[in-house]
Amino acid sequence: MRHIISILVDNEPGVLARVSGLFTARGFNIESLCVAETEKPSYSRLTLVTSGEDWIIDQIIKRFENMINVIKVVDLTESESIQRELLIARVVPTKTSRSEVLRVADIFRSNVIDVGPKSYALELTGTKDKLEAFVEILRPLGLKEVTRTGLVSIAREKKK
Amino acid sequence: MKKFLGAELFFESLHGLGIKTIFGLPGGYVLKIYDVMPSYASKINHILTRHEQAATHMADGFSRASGLPGIILCTSGPAATNTVTGISTAYMDSVPVLIFTGQVPTPFLGSDAFQEADHIGITRSCTKHNTLVRKTKDLPRAIAEALHISNTGRKGPVLVDMPKDVLLGESEFNLPKKISLPNYIEEPKISKKVLNSFKSKLLRSKKPVLVFGRGACYQENLKNIVKILKNFNIPALTSLLSLGVVDSKVSFGMIGAAGSYASSRLIEDSDHIISVGCDIRKILPKSSLIKKEMTIVDIDSTQLDPLLKKNLNINCSSISFIEYLSKDIGSYKTEWNNKYLSQLRIKNNEAEVQEVSKDSKASIFRILSNLLGKSTVICSDFSYKDVNLQRFYKFSDYRNNILSGGNGTPGYGFPAAIGAKFSRPKSKVVSISTGTNFQFNMQEMIVALEQKLDLTIIVLNDKYSNKSMKYKGPDYKSLAESFGAKGYQFNFDSKIEKNLKKTLHVKGLVLIEVRI
Structure with a gap:
């Protein structure tokens, strides 16, 4: 099953290696990983997506909790949290598809963040599915390069 | 305030934390520490070893024999990589050991400088925690924290990496009185609800059995364990590493593939297994546990069983x-039949005698057990022959049974015996290993001689039982004598008991080769 694990860690060198080391030790693949400072500069938040049997993930989370540099670990399920990802794509359209690219960008509510004589750079935020759909539509229109941030996620407010 | 060099801060901190003995070897990046050492010689005793792996094993044996943390000091690169086997050994068996390594100056970190290695990276997966000190003023705090982490909760090795410029820098000495690590859970809180469900589970069970692992090996537990066993009339088993936490006369032996006859009978007949600080799921086959009601008690949440939901964790x-x-259960008596239990004990002894008669070489351990008595510390390696030692030797104190369990490190026994002798100088210490295992760290005989230790090494040379082997190994008697120790050589025959009796209590460093 797919798991989104959100880990609050000390903002120190070596912590990322410590966390990711637990996955390599078990032969697990990390599908996406996103790290940045939080509202407190001494802490970083690490959002990690992986797949595996529930009980192994459970063990890994317990190991995280035992680490000195880890403050908090949450296994966010997909239904009870909001996920977003950012994508930047470079498109080099043919003469005929130049306006079509902009139309597609408009439909997806994507912004043009760089324009050159030959190419556009487009930015898009959304869920994984939305980004993938965007990429598929741009592909025949001259898509050259895509870079994505990986998933970030936050828990929804609990319903009463 | 007075300023100290980083190297002086190292000793001031250790002294402030109550450390009296360290094991180590000098080298380039820790030379400053050795420079200032003479002025701390009255406070801290430094034992010069001949190999860093042996230094780690000594600190490990020091800790296991006494419960105090063991300290190692060595330089960077090859020295630090040599300690890895020892660190791994301590990590597997949760032994509190602190490793201090020298490191290249901070500006040169990661530049492939002379004798540089990434100690933090290398030891990440075999330490409880490790840390690189970047500023001289942080050194006392880092040492205090490392000791705290190593010696609380589920204990384990912690490595502190000290770059040369940190040791040469100057700072005031501020040892934190209280350690504040907000993210570190020293001891998990035990909830009333879980305890209540355990109580009702226990009261329901008719034939429970207690299994103690190394996690239960604390002095604080000994009295309570005796009380529980007596009050509840509950049989107790131990693991390989915790032999002696329950006296060998009371316990029904150890569990596992090499375990006692009684242990497998008891596990089979019981209706509730209570495992305390023991990794029972790895020791016993799944088939013998799958239908049992179990309660697993462990300080480390990762050791609890996530798959067996019906069990109590x-x-x-x-x-x-x-x-x-011992305090809160009230009056409870199991329904174990006393007659059955005493008969089981008799049968267990019979089975042991039978096994010894089948494998006559195992009788050496019964002979040693009779000759050495209860207060002797036995340090051994892990091999087929040495597990026989644990099967047939009667332990009455877990601190006397020193061996590398989880890691099964060859060559562990002898250096551990040297460490044990330093923490318990009044006890008789004996190292028992096969010839091959002894060879891993035999150079440490120099340390035992230099420090004038009374130590007995028993080398079981098993090459003589194999006729196809032409080379029978070194002549251990002359080997010992060439170092300056006393050497004896015996064949394994009817006179062995008499011969051992004569030589086991000779003073000084004594090596006894038994050709079995």
Whole structure:
């Protein structure tokens, strides 16, 4: 099953290696990983997506909790949290598809963040599915390069 | 305030934390520490070893024999990589060991400088925690924290990496009185609800059995364990590493493939297995546990069983659990038949005698057990022959049974015996290993001679039982004599008991080769 694990860690060198080391030790693949400072500069938040049997993930989370540099670990399920990802794509359209690219960008509510004589750079935020759909539509229109941030996620407010 | 060099801060901190003995070897990046060492010689005793792996094993044996943390000091690169086997050994068996390594100056970190290695990276997966000190002023705090982490909760090795410029820098000495690590859970809190469900589970069970692992090996537990066993009339088993936590006369032996006859009978007949600080799922086959009601008590939540949901998992220290058992259960008696239990004990002894008669070489361990008595510390390696030692030797104190369990490190026994002798100078210490295992760290005989230790090394040379082997190994008697120790050589025959009796209590460093 797919798991989104959100880990609050000390903002120190070596912590990322410590966390990711637990996955390599078990032969697990990390599908996406996103790290940045939080509202407190001494802490970083690490959002990690992986797949595996529930009980192994459970063990890994317990190991995280035992680490000195880890403050908090949450296994966010997909239904009870909001996920977003950012994508930047470079498109080099043919003469005929130049306006079509902009139309597609408009439909997806994507912004043009760089324009050159030959190419556009487009930015898009959304869920994984939305980004993938965007990429598929741009592909025949001259898509050259895509870079994505990986998933970030936050828990929804609990319903009463 | 007075300023100290980083190297002086190292000793001031250790002294402030109550450390009296360290094991180590000098080298380039820790030379400053050795420079200032003479002025601290009255406070801290430094034991010069001949190999860093042996230094780690000594600190490990020092800790296991006494419960105090063991300290190692060595330089960077090859020295630090040599310690890895020892660190791994301590990590597997949760032994509190602190490793201090020298490191290249901070500006040169990661530049492939002379004798540089990434100690933090290398030891990440075999330490409880490790840290690189970047500023001289942080050194005392880092040392205090490392000791605290190593010696609390589920204990384990912690490595502190000290770059040369940190040791040469100057700073004031501020040793934190209280360690504040907000993210570190020293001891998980035990909830009333879990305890209540355990109590009702225990009261329901008719034939429970207690299994103590190394996690239960604390002095604080000993009295309570005796009380529990007596009050509840509950049979107790141990693991390989915790032999002696229950006296060999009371316990029904150890569990596992090499375990006692009685242990497998008891596990089979019981209706509730209570495992305290023991990794029972790895020791016993799944088939013998799958239908049993179990309660697993462990301080480390990762050791609890996530798959067996019907079992009760209790995440707490063995000390608080055993205290709870001895105080808060009230009157409860198991339905074990006393006649059955005493008969089981007789049968168990018979089975042992039978096994010894089948494998006559195993009788050496019974002979040694009779000759050495209860207060002797036995340090051994892990091999087929040495597990026989644990099967047939009668231990009455877990601190006397020193061996590398989880890691099964060859060559562990002898250096551990040297360490044990330093923490318990009044006890008789004996190292028992096969010839091959002894060879891993035999150079440490120099340390034992230099420090004028009374130590007995028993080398079981098993090459003589194999006729196809032409080379029978070195002549251990002359080997010992060439170092300056006393050497003896015996064949394994009817006179062995008499010969051992004569030589076991000779003073000084004594090596006894037994050709079996």
